[in-house]
Amino acid sequence: MLLFTLTAVTAQRIPDAPSDVLNGLIAEVAAGNIDSLGEIYSLTRSSVYGYALSIVKNHSDAEDVTHDAYVAIATSALSYTPSDKPMAWILTIAKNLALMTLRKRRERELDEAEVAAIPDTLDILPADKMVLRECIERLSDDEREIVMLHAVTGYKHREIAEFLDMPLATVLSKYSRAIKKLRAALTEE
Amino acid sequence: MKKTTKNEEMTVNARVRTAVENAAPNDAASVINDVKAGQSVMVETQTKKTKRRGAWRAVVAAALALVLMGGAFAGGMYFSDARVASIVALDVNPSIEISVNKKERVLDVRALNDDAAAIIGDMDFKGSTLDVTVNALVGAMVREGYLSDIANSILVSVDGGGDEYASRLREHVSNLIGAMFDGAVMTQTVTPDKELDALADKYGITKGKARLIAEITTQNPRHTFEELVALSINELNLIRTTGAAGAENSGSSRPDDIVSQGTPSAGAYIGADKAYENALAHAASNYGAVTDAAALIKAPLDYEHGVMVYELEFYAYSADGEHFEFEYDVNAKTGEIVGFECELADKGDSGIYQPPVVSGSSVPESEAKATALSHAGVKESDIYAYTCKRDFENGVEVYEIDFKCAGYEYDYEIAVATGAIVKSNKEVDDDYRAPETTKAPETTAAPSTSVTEAEAKATALKHAGVNESDIYTYTCKRDFENGVEVYEIDFKCAGYEYDYEIAVATGKIVKSNKEVDDDYRALETTKAPETTAAPSTAVTEAEAKATALAHAGVKESAIYAYTCKRDFENGVEVYEIDFKCAGYEYDYEIAIATGKIVKSNKEVDDDYRAPETTKAPETTAAPSTSVTEAEAKAAALSHAGVKESDIYAYTCKRDFENGVEVYEIDFKCAGYEYDYEIAIATGKIVKSNKEVDDDYHHDEHDDHNTSGSASVTAEQAKSIALTHANVDAGSIYDYECELDREHGTDVYEISFKSGRYEYEYEINASTGAIIKSDREIDD
Numbered sequence: 026m027l028l029f030t031l032t033a034v035t036a037q038r039i040p041d042a043p044s045d046v047l048n049g050l051i052a053e054v055a056a057g058n059i060d061s062l063g064e065i066y067s068l069t070r071s072s073v074y075g076y077a078l079s080i081v082k083n084h085s086d087a088e089d090v091t092h093d094a095y096v097a098i099a100t101s102a103l104s105y106t107p108s109d110k111p112m113a114w115i116l117t118i119a120k121n122l123a124l125m126t127l128r129k130r131r132e133r134e135l136d137e138a139e140v141a142a143i144p145d146t147l148d149i150l151p152a153d154k155m156v157l158r159e160c161i162e163r164l165s166d167d168e169r170e171i172v173m174l175h176a177v178t179g180y181k182h183r184e185i186a187e188f189l190d191m192p193l194a195t196v197l198s199k200y201s202r203a204i205k206k207l208r209a210a211l212t213e214e
Numbered sequence: 215m216k217k218t219t220k221n222e223e224m225t226v227n228a229r230v231r232t233a234v235e236n237a238a239p240n241d242a243a244s245v246i247n248d249v250k251a252g253q254s255v256m257v258e259t260q261t262k263k264t265k266r267r268g269a270w271r272a273v274v275a276a277a278l279a280l281v282l283m284g285g286a287f288a289g290g291m292y293f294s295d296a297r298v299a300s301i302v303a304l305d306v307n308p309s310i311e312i313s314v315n316k317k318e319r320v321l322d323v324r325a326l327n328d329d330a331a332a333i334i335g336d337m338d339f340k341g342s343t344l345d346v347t348v349n350a351l352v353g354a355m356v357r358e359g360y361l362s363d364i365a366n367s368i369l370v371s372v373d374g375g376g377d378e379y380a381s382r383l384r385e386h387v388s389n390l391i392g393a394m395f396d397g398a399v400m401t402q403t404v405t406p407d408k409e410l411d412a413l414a415d416k417y418g419i420t421k422g423k424a425r426l427i428a429e430i431t432t433q434n435p436r437h438t439f440e441e442l443v444a445l446s447i448n449e450l451n452l453i454r455t456t457g458a459a460g461a462e463n464s465g466s467s468r469p470d471d472i473v474s475q476g477t478p479s480a481g482a483y484i485g486a487d488k489a490y491e492n493a494l495a496h497a498a499s500n501y502g503a504v505t506d507a508a509a510l511i512k513a514p515l516d517y518e519h520g521v522m523v524y525e526l527e528f529y530a531y532s533a534d535g536e537h538f539e540f541e542y543d544v545n546a547k548t549g550e551i552v553g554f555e556c557e558l559a560d561k562g563d564s565g566i567y568q569p570p571v572v573s574g575s576s577v578p579e580s581e582a583k584a585t586a587l588s589h590a591g592v593k594e595s596d597i598y599a600y601t602c603k604r605d606f607e608n609g610v611e612v613y614e615i616d617f618k619c620a621g622y623e624y625d626y627e628i629a630v631a632t633g634a635i636v637k638s639n640k641e642v643d644d645d646y647r648a649p650e651t652t653k654a655p656e657t658t659a660a661p662s663t664s665v666t667e668a669e670a671k672a673t674a675l676k677h678a679g680v681n682e683s684d685i686y687t688y689t690c691k692r693d694f695e696n697g698v699e700v701y702e703i704d705f706k707c708a709g710y711e712y713d714y715e716i717a718v719a720t721g722k723i724v725k726s727n728k729e730v731d732d733d734y735r736a737l738e739t740t741k742a743p744e745t746t747a748a749p750s751t752a753v754t755e756a757e758a759k760a761t762a763l764a765h766a767g768v769k770e771s772a773i774y775a776y777t778c779k780r781d782f783e784n785g786v787e788v789y790e791i792d793f794k795c796a797g798y799e800y801d802y803e804i805a806i807a808t809g810k811i812v813k814s815n816k817e818v819d820d821d822y823r824a825p826e827t828t829k830a831p832e833t834t835a836a837p838s839t840s841v842t843e844a845e846a847k848a849a850a851l852s853h854a855g856v857k858e859s860d861i862y863a864y865t866c867k868r869d870f871e872n873g874v875e876v877y878e879i880d881f882k883c884a885g886y887e888y889d890y891e892i893a894i895a896t897g898k899i900v901k902s903n904k905e906v907d908d909d910y911h912h913d914e915h916d917d918h919n920t921s922g923s924a925s926v927t928a929e930q931a932k933s934i935a936l937t938h939a940n941v942d943a944g945s946i947y948d949y950e951c952e953l954d955r956e957h958g959t960d961v962y963e964i965s966f967k968s969g970r971y972e973y974e975y976e977i978n979a980s981t982g983a984i985i986k987s988d989r990e991i992d993d
Contacts, residue, residue, distance in 0.1 A: 043853075043902070046899075059250060062249060063246060066242035067242065070240060071231070089317065091239050092244065096248050096249055099245075150236065152229075153233035153236045153237060172227075179904075181963075192990060194972035194992060
């Protein structure tokens with residue numbers, strides 16, 4: 026049992042971007058190899074966009090946050106200390122930018138309804154648009170973040186709990202509620 | 215209570231994941247571009263060796279911090295993204311217009327002059343924040359020297375977005391720039407004005423610069439719009455703030471007023487003191503003014519006679535005690551006197567006083583003429599159309615002497631005071647008809663070092679590497695090219711057009727060009743002329759072929775579909791060699807002159823059907839460092855943390871990904887699809903991906919899964935968890951069970967509630983062992 030747990034700690038996580046790959050790429054960016062930023066981008070853009078979308082709740086802002094997040098990643102790479110959680114570092118950068126966007130929006134007193142969350146003009150399948158709209162409309166903010174982190178980033182529930190600083194149990198119950206809501210919404214249509 | 219089944223949940227997750235992946239932006243290039251733009255500013259700050267170096271760096275850090283915060287400026291209403299909300303124009307000498315939307319995202323960056331185009335270069339700012347863009351552009355202007363200690367003014371004009379919005383944006387950009395360097399920043403809001411916009415269009419300047427010039431001409435009607443157009447913003451700022459226009463804004467606050475921060479630098483100029491000194495010296499020598507008691511009234515900078523000048527006004531007495539007021543325009547860069555007048559100070563309106571010119575230092579016209587003829591190397595008896603008049607040129611009195619001789623027009627300016635040649639020019643006289651002996655005057659005109667046409671021709675032929683007997687359509691004429699007299703020699707030889715310009719004076723090749731003669735039809739023997747044209751190092755097709763084969767690492771007997779043609783690639787004549795071998799298409803370009811490989815490419819041949827032994831040719835083609843498929847497979851499995859015995863649906867094919875040859879390895883294992891790309895040359899994992907296998911059905915999967923990694927059913931796992939928690943199956947609610955992959959092993963992630971507690975379990979799906987258990991009070 027003990028042995029097993031040890032393996033669990035050191036074993037690599039597959040989903041999309043193993044930590045050491047990301048650590049290596051961030052180090053290369055810090056060393057001035059800007060092409061590595063492109064690799065980080067390809068590996069993590071869905072996670073960053075999905076997480077940003079869960080906070081800002083519209084495509085256009087999420088797209089901007091994603092762009093800015095990678096610029097920030099490049100400029101902050103020098104100060105990054107390799108850890109076992111490079112993904113959390115990246116997501117935190119995205120989170121801060123997303124929160125900044127919300128604050129700006131409040132300052133401008135923008136009505137969220139004025140902005141089409143997922144514009145009809147967005148060039149993706151109607152089915153995908155529906156999924157994103159349901160995520161934005163049906164889920165609470167917490168639920169949305171949790172679903173994105175689990176479904177897109179591939180975070181385990183306990184990783185989500187750690188990242189969002191929430192009790193695991195809360196994450197689990199919110200997650201299950203969210204999945205139920207989404208399932209209901211997606212099957213009723 | 216309805217229970218979410220594993221498959222339904224997976225479907226929801228998979229659908230969310232797919233939707234996000236499809237909607238997520240995929241434009242790493244624009245990010246990289248922005249980062250590079252930011253870095254160019256950084257590099258600047260790190261290499262610039264001025265005392266402000268530290269300040270620069272701090273500023274860039276601050277600007278980047280702004281970027282990190284997602285752009286700091288906020289205001290106004292929210293419109294659609296692609297609509298231009300405002301245009302922010304930057305003028306230094308480069309004039310650039312940045313169109314932004316309401317979120318200060320850049321829609322377009324437009325260069326209004328050549329300098330601006332050079333500054334922008336290949337930077338693409340679309341989608342970037344305004345801050346990043348301003349930062350990069352201003353940084354580039356500093357790097358290129360448009361902004362420096364001696365010219366530090368920049369004009370920021372904001373057009374559109376409403377007065378309040380515009381004034382906040384002005385302030386924001388001004389602060390941003392002000393933080394970057396110690397300069398003079400003028401800002402203004404552009405208000406509609408058809409006349410000025412038309413002028414801006416006409417002269418290719420920004421609306422902002424047009425308004426700045428208009429302000430100066432309004433204050434000082436002596437200036438015309440047209441004469442000020444060519445001035446840099448720093449010069450305009452100097453005229454505006456220190457010049458006769460000198461209109462310092464005092465308290466008025468119309469939105470279109472120009473707000474100025476910082477002092478424009480006059481560091482490029484000699485300074486008012488030096489200008490005054492020069493003016494006094496001139497007044498003393500020309501008017502006999504007594505300068506000891508001279509009194510300077512004012513010395514502003516202004517633009518006169520096409521140059522920046524100090525406009526000096528001062529009083530001085532003449533030797534006989536008359537009190538004069540002098541006005542001098544002194545070239546602010548050179549200190550030259552470019553204009554002057556004086557009048558009796560006490561009788562101000564008595565008209566311009568013409569004091570006697572101090573004599574003794576002037577040369578007669580005859581002497582000036584002799585100087586010109588001697589310089590031209592011609593005899594007085596040979597010249598005609600001689601004219602001479604006295605004029606002032608940049609404040610210096612000169613004889614303007616023009617004459618013609620033997621097909622040339624000469625034009626001299628000789629200082630009256632010193633007899634020195636101020637300017638000399640010699641041009642071909644277009645009206646001249648030579649009296650047969652064209653060469654005689656040339657020899658006369660040119661100094662002894664000049665070369666004959668025959669010599670120039672020989673030089674050209676030698677340079678081209680061709681024999682005189684091989685050339686045809688030879689022409690030679692004399693012309694002036696950038697002030698240098700040249701022989702323009704054109705000829706053709708063996709399919710090429712040659713075009714030379716050889717300086718008459720030195721015999722040097724000023725320009726040489728060789729192009730394919732489109733009209734050329736080879737006389738069957740295509741190769742012969744080529745050999746003639748090309749130097750001895752040219753390689754044959756056979757040699758080029760051998761080079762390509764050696765590089766590809768394939769044997770001639772193994773290749774097929776071989777083609778070779780000669781072509782020009784970026785001005786270099788090459789053999790274009792294509793062939794196929796063992797499933798690959800090879801494509802080479804080999805320079806004919808050097809035999810060097812200019813381009814090589816190897817692609818998978820889509821039409822290729824391997825004759826069973828696919829691997830043999832691969833081994834031949836790939837260098838020794840390449841990894842085998844088996845090694846690549848092992849790397850993928852190890853990375854995925856799965857055993858070979860557990861996987862199914864394994865496929866492996868070789869492909870090129872971004873120019874890198876890779877193994878594309880796909881396989882499935884325990885509900886997931888794995889997708890790897892492993893570089894053949896290095897064995898490195900280029901790409902790895904793991905996705906939920908939508909087709910995966912847990913029950914059917916036992917067929918594939920020999921190890922029985924999910925030999926524990928979900929029900930069994932549930933009972934293991936319930937037993938461990940010591941709760942009754944009837945008392946639990948919110949039960950969730952998810953089959954997931956943890957460190958290469960399938961586990962059930964189980965959660966449920968019972969009583970006041972929430973439970974979480976991870977149970978090994980193969981062994982039924984509890985990997986993790988957790989109980990918390992349910993909030």
